[in-house]
Amino acid sequence: MSHEFDDEDRPITFKRSSMSKSNELHSKRRKSTSHCHDGQSYKKTSDVLSSNGQCSSSQNGKVVPSAKATSVKCSVGISTASTSNLKTYTRFSSANSNSTNHLKEDKCENSEDEEDKIPLSVRMKMNNDNAKQATPNVSTLSVKRPLDKLDSLHSSGKKAKLSDLASSINAKQISAKSEPHAEEEEDDDDIPLSLVMNNLATSVNNKSFSLKKFTKVNKGAAPFVKEKEKLKKSEHFKSTKLLQSSGDGQKKWTTFVHNGIIFPPPYNPHGVKILYKGKPVTLTPEQEEVATWFADMWDTEYMQNEIFKNNFWNDWQKLLGKNHVIQNVKDCDFTPIYDWCQNEKDKKKQMSSAEKKALREEKMKQEEKYKWAIVDGVKEKVGNFRVEPPGLFRGRGKHPKTGHVKKRIGPNDVIINIGKDAPIPECPIPGASWKEIRHDNTCSWLAKWRDPTKAKSSKYVFLAASSSWNGQSDKEKYEKARMLKSYIGNIRAAYTKGFTSIDITKQQIAVATYFIDKLALRAGNEKDDEEADTVGCCTLKVENVMAEGHNKLKFDFLGKDSIKYENTVEVELPVYNAILKFQKDKCPGDALFDKLDTSILNAHLKELMPNLTAKVFRTFNASFTLDDKLNKETKDGDVAEKVVVYQHANKQVAIICNHQRSVSKSHSSQISKLSGKIDELQAVLKELKIDLDRARKGKPPLKCSGVKNQSNLNPEAIEKKIAQTSAKIEKMQRDMHTKEDLKTVALGTSKINYLDPRISVAWCKRNEVPIEKIFSKTLLEKFAWAMDVDPDFRF
DNA sequence: GGAAATACTTAGCAATATGTAG
């Protein structure tokens, strides 16, 4: 995917105004990493393409006799079905959001917008006045107290609003309504998503109930509400107020209650034998379990990955023991186990829907109590409450550890974080106990354990994306990115000046910042050699950037998830020259920016704007682009056409951020199917045209293809049919085109992580597009905090 | 001051749910 970067694509036109040299760049030292030796470490570029770490499972492996058996060997669940004590919590404090709040909110948003027109220095003053400990001066100041972060990010209006509301937060109260089943059955099928969501996840206040009826009644008649007024009030845009962050330092909560986490069921041996040199071999359950993981991956790409296979074999051999009959994977035939796996899957598929449903409900019942936590009296959804099951580590790209056994996690690996007064979750494995119980209210995790594949890192259990904590920090993230908008001019001027600095560190900072701004590159932290060899901006190697003449730089490297970044860009002459200089006297494998790392870069960015870090540029670039494209490209038209505009804007963002996906294995067949249908229709169209001609001359249709031809005899009817058919053809052609167009572009990632939802919500309101056309149920939940944004909101 | 530890955010793909054509 190579895309030119012309200036039209810039969020803000580059202006080259020379600016005062307000910023002295940090000149920190870096551990010298330049190692101009081993020529063998020069690899890449050619062998890189295939290593995308994709695992497409080709379906047509071995043929499996489909068994009739309906009984499913299913998980031996851990049934500690004690009543959830979460349910018993109820919050009585009344807190009703009423329309007044809405008005206030709108007003505030306006004032916020106004703010953008106010000169920077004045704004900063305003913010500072507001901050608890006002810092006397302006833009080059880095904020020392993280506590002030929120305050400094929010406009005065906003802040006032937040404190006003603080006492009457209606965010998410607990109510009896939170039982999903109760109501779902009769009602929810034909209720808009957002309502269902409200019933399920967040509890609902009185207002929503009345509105709910309103919406329901209206629904059948007019799916798209006509007047803006109605639209604004529509339940779909119902927002959840965020709690004000306590302002109390690091403290995140006062009370914190949850039920711990779920462990996967113990391994249930199947006894199917592997063939070694053609002879069946009996395995112990432990050996069999690992062999089964491997066998089940038989028809995936991992089987072409030598690292994967080697790592698997090494770990498996340890389990087998030195003197085991099995001395070699090559002589192992996993087919019997593979067949068994396929058979199990088939059995599952063959189950009647009633059985499936019963099974699902059983699971739901067991998991229900783990799904919720109560934070300061507010019920919140938990995210990943299921402990990751053991398996073979599926590291992406050329991960040196891919294929290793990822061991089973038990309670004694797990540290629980919970409120002091909350009951400690019952340990779900009899006889075991938690590794540690902690009451750390400076962090938001419920549980964590050592990552079994990476000694240095941990796995965490957090609240779900819909939680207020996450909503709050999401909002802060976007506010910070919006703040960058007013600093970006200065920042660009500063780094432009830095391009020619005689201080190499400063020069490298300038060029790196330019790349991050212009190309939306990631920061690029240092990685150790236990990980796949990927890079970001600060870790670019000399061979990743090629000067191609005419000021053109060709970028070619593997970024996060070993996704290839390939892009040729025309840069400014000083940048081009600087790159040539940085590459001089270096070997492939050496760091392009040898005087830089992310902490040096971020320390520098913080001098330019409070709390600025490299990743903010990506958020800024993405959100700005969406806002810009939407506002430039939206025209009158029906909802479908507007949604297309949105998707187009979304696509541009995805391209900027290099969000890729692998082409689905059925893509080409789907395309040819579509084009076949189009051909068919075109043949029909041709025939119709002839028939029309003949009908006008009073002749009978050429081909008596149908019985119902009588009605098609008159020219009007044929004309109508022609119109219908060609419309159908056009639609299919459009569909085919977009399908082809988007086959390698992932739109979801930016929508979830980079695009300020308020842009989308405001655009929907302005254009009378139902928000559900843009956000799925989970995204509506995640973005609840953004739903009441003013329609005039601009990023 | 630098490495390591920590906590949280971002990422693609697999599994599952839902929609739709036949």
Next chain:
DNA sequence: CTACATATTGCTAAGTATTTCC
């Protein structure tokens, strides 16, 4: 209703950035 296609959700790996430790 079934089968297939598409959309959504779940899963967990892989990043960023800050804090802590030595």
